[in-house]
Amino acid sequence: MKSIALSFRACWHGMTPYISRLLSLLAVLSLIGSLPWWSNQDPAARLYQARYGEPGHSPEQLASIRAELALDQGPVHYLLNWANNLLQGQWGESWISGQPILPGVVDAVVVSLHLMAMALIVAFITAIALSAPSMLLGLKGRARPSSEGLSIACVALPEFLLATLLLLIFAVGLGWLPPYGWSAPSHWILPALALGLPAGGLLGRLLSDGLSHTFHEPWIATWQASGFSQRRIMMAVLNRTIPALIPQISLVMVGLTGGAVAVEQVFAIPGIGRATLGAAVAYDLPQLQGGILCLLMIALILGLASRLIHYLMLGRYLRSGALPTATPIQYAAKHPSRTIWLLGVLLIGGCWLVGITGDPISSEYTRLAPPSLNLWLGADASGRDLLARLAHGALITLGLTLLAGIIAFTTGLLLGLLRQGIDGPVEMANATPPVLVGMTVTALNGPSQWGALLAVSLVSWAPLAAHTRALLEETRAQPFVRMAPTLGVSPWRNLWRYQLPGIMPTIFRHALVRLPGTALALASLSFLGLGSRPPTPEWGRLLAEGMPYMERAPWVVMAPTLALILFAIVIFKLSAYSLLLKRQARA
Template sequence: MRLPLAAASRAAAVVAVAGVVAVLPWLSGRDAAYTVLRARYADREATPEALAAVRAELGLDRGPLGIAVDWLSGVLRGDLGTSWISGRPVAPGTAEAVGVSLTLTLAALAVALVVAALLVVPALRAALAGRPRAGTGVTATVLVALPEFLLATLLLLVGAVWLGWFPPYGWAGPGHLPLPALALGLPAGGLLGRLLATAVTAAATEPWVRTWLLSGHGAPATGAALLRRALPSVAGQVGLVVVGLTGGAVAVEEVFAVPGLGRLTLGAASSQDLPVLQAGLLALLVLAAALGGAVAVLRRALLGGAAAPALPPALPPAAGRRRDRTLALGAALLLATVVVAGLLRDPYASAHPRLAPPSVSLPFGADASGRDLLARVGHGAVSTVGTALLVVAVCTLVGLLLGCLPRLAAGPVEVGNAVPPVVVGLVVGALLGASVPAAALAVGLVSWAPLAAHASALLEEARRAPYVEVLPLLGVGRARLLLVHLLPVVAGPVVRHAALRVPGVALALAALGFLGLGARPPSPEWGLLLAEGSSYVERAPWTVLAPAGALVLVAVAAVSATSLAPRRPHASRAAPARRRPGVGVGGPG
């Protein structure tokens, strides 16, 4: 029964996604006929007869089922339809955009791997010296906290404007690749580096490492073995990072005017060219699924067809915890000070000189409309961080609930993991319009999936504990077993995992605001502040440094505070270890 249920869940999830994309013209709630009439026949009056003729030409009069059947049958034949705006076939332009985006994604992945390698070196050296330690990873945290669209703007300013080393816009040759690849790859590399450093530190506490070091194994061989032992445990998260590159590419392509899939899809959403939007969304989903599948194949190759034993928790020593405590308290106090000071000011009054620099009366300066940036950052924290906390809280509850139904939720979890929030934001924006609730819904629709996958894995591990296996024999029912003996063990790690995702959710909300898919002016939402300030970053860099610094503070405070949380022993620690051949005292092969 297991395989059919899981397979049915996956099939239902894929059909649901395909169905939503197929009926976008019907669900959008806008009169696409009017858009097409204005784009193609500017001299014709929008009479009911003219609109009816356009609807008949587009097939909109056939209803949602007819639209879905036509589109899906065309996709199966390789026909993605015709652009409503240009009247040209969609498939050739989409194929070219896919090639550009794939090239950019692979280049960004190369950058991310280099950055991750540099960040994991200190942890590897400490492990080989016999003093494994897990630090806060401040450099990695700051890199992760910088939005791709902000990095893209800064790199454009420094690399193209100030230094003149690279062309600023377009896609005409290899010279146009470095800046977009760096903007995408640096945050991804920071996250990969932190994950790998933590996994290496955890692996270094296993007995075989000391045995290898005492027996005279060289540092290169032991280091390679440590990496091989650590990689499978983080391969799933690496897959999420790689998939996330496709979402970040939307904003980066928009900043650098790269004619890739993200820019194509965003332009189609804003112009209501739904056939192009459908093709772009389909291509983004396929690209994300392909990248995620490639990572899954790599993970299976690393594991050799067996499940890797769980790594022990990487607990930092006392000095590391003092540093974590200092960073967490410092970042939280500084952020609280900014928010409180900002809330006491008016975020909407244009009472100051345009782009006024920071001063005693204006600690963060003024924006292009003469509004106090300290006030806007403080009030924006309520919408940005408050919305992020609400989204994470809801996603945590959903993740714990669906984590208890792993086979039924298998399909939605895999689809949710494979779809970046920006892609969902494009769909939700096309259906509901741009707003803070729409952006929160878009991010929430995918942010629960990693938490559900984590909860499911922890529950399965906890069920293997000897004392849990014997409880049904003692008359403990399934509901009591789950609620009393399993969920309390699982809830702590999942909640800590959720806390680590607060900065990422805040960044996703900011990215949607930057792309015009979230809050609308004059809202002080941080993504909108970054979008408004990016046009003036050369003349007035404080317009972007203020909201960007606030995002970094949120990330540092969340990551540092999470590392201080007490780890309670896992139920599965008492379970017999399932040893993989070649892993244990003798090392990972």
């Protein structure tokens, strides 16, 4: 009996991750299928207002709408009916136009996949260009990561911000490329660059670090002493390095589904992201359900494909334990110049102090007034001081970012303590860009900064939870932790006294490193109309408000754009600097 119980327990532990993934998928599908009942308002009343543009309605009109859309039969029947129609290929009809959803969704998905494929080409070319110096230095015996300047410049510019810059420079300023549309190859260049360069910058940095570590493995010196050609060594190094990066490449590819929404919106591309965003704003729930389902399916397929590639490339080595280990690497520390940092802090602080004394709401100046001595950054389309709005918006952006970081850190740490059952939620959250959650929250309760905070918090905990669980598994394998129960130490005391103190600093630094991405995610939601409402001076909101006047008054776009770029670069550099100080302290 004991052997049967042990076998059942081992089988259960082996099946738990798959059960968790299945339940998570069913939960997400149920959430999508029952969207009308997650709103704090009557879905029939919301639909009447969205369809006819009038808030007033009679009970008879609402009853007619409920009967027309089968809303009078309750959420369970609606969900089951939606799932049954979905399996039969009937995705329903738009609540606004009354047209079938599936043909339009298919056409939009084709456009989005075309955009993502071109962006992947740009990303891989960028990654190769950024990591090429590391490969060349490694072949010469001087392996180290390449310069991080270009990588940080690419990563610090999110898709919506880079799209705005490219549109401002190459379409509006120079007139080399068309600003909008998707009908000709010339329309493809700017969107592909906007979507592919941030991904390429991150992949380039990861590949550069991976190559430098691989070149420090002992077998490299053996191959070089044996007279192997540089071409053969290069191919072997790539074969050793790339499989370890497949999980990160998977996250980058999944991130393209969220970034495509912003790029399609900026360049007016008729893709599934733009169509889904329009459905969220218009409260067209069937269209929103179809769009979210397609975007989520694309993200899940990309994630599963990367896991399969990783298994095919490294599976036999992982099973045999034949992977070589790298020797610890110590690079010369590069401290940022204190003079440059001091001057930068004084300049930014001075501008902020000047702006924070101004009024960000009142319209005291001429519409779209250019920058001057009295109006350093000019005025927006409502005659409001841009510097004052940026200064006050900095408090909102930083406050929301820190709050989202605290929520993600706390949630990730607590869920990471669980030994079983979080595989599915973690993978589902990693496969869901914040913009998808933001569109859902906006469709149900309207846009708000707290809705944007909720959308980012619901998915940003997953990497921290996975990291926490991985570190705890290593810590629990330590001899002193395994011996603690035999000495009478309770499981709770063992966790609180001996396990958590060892992993908390690492998880905290991980949360700090993720703050730039959190800030840019919140700004992108506001830029897309899914976050702060006017007249709140949130930076993403400022950028969205200035877009219609980009040709007449480019300063209304350049001011929030430069603020976001500077903010992202500073946080990236500070995060990297904190990690450098920690490594030096350990050394």
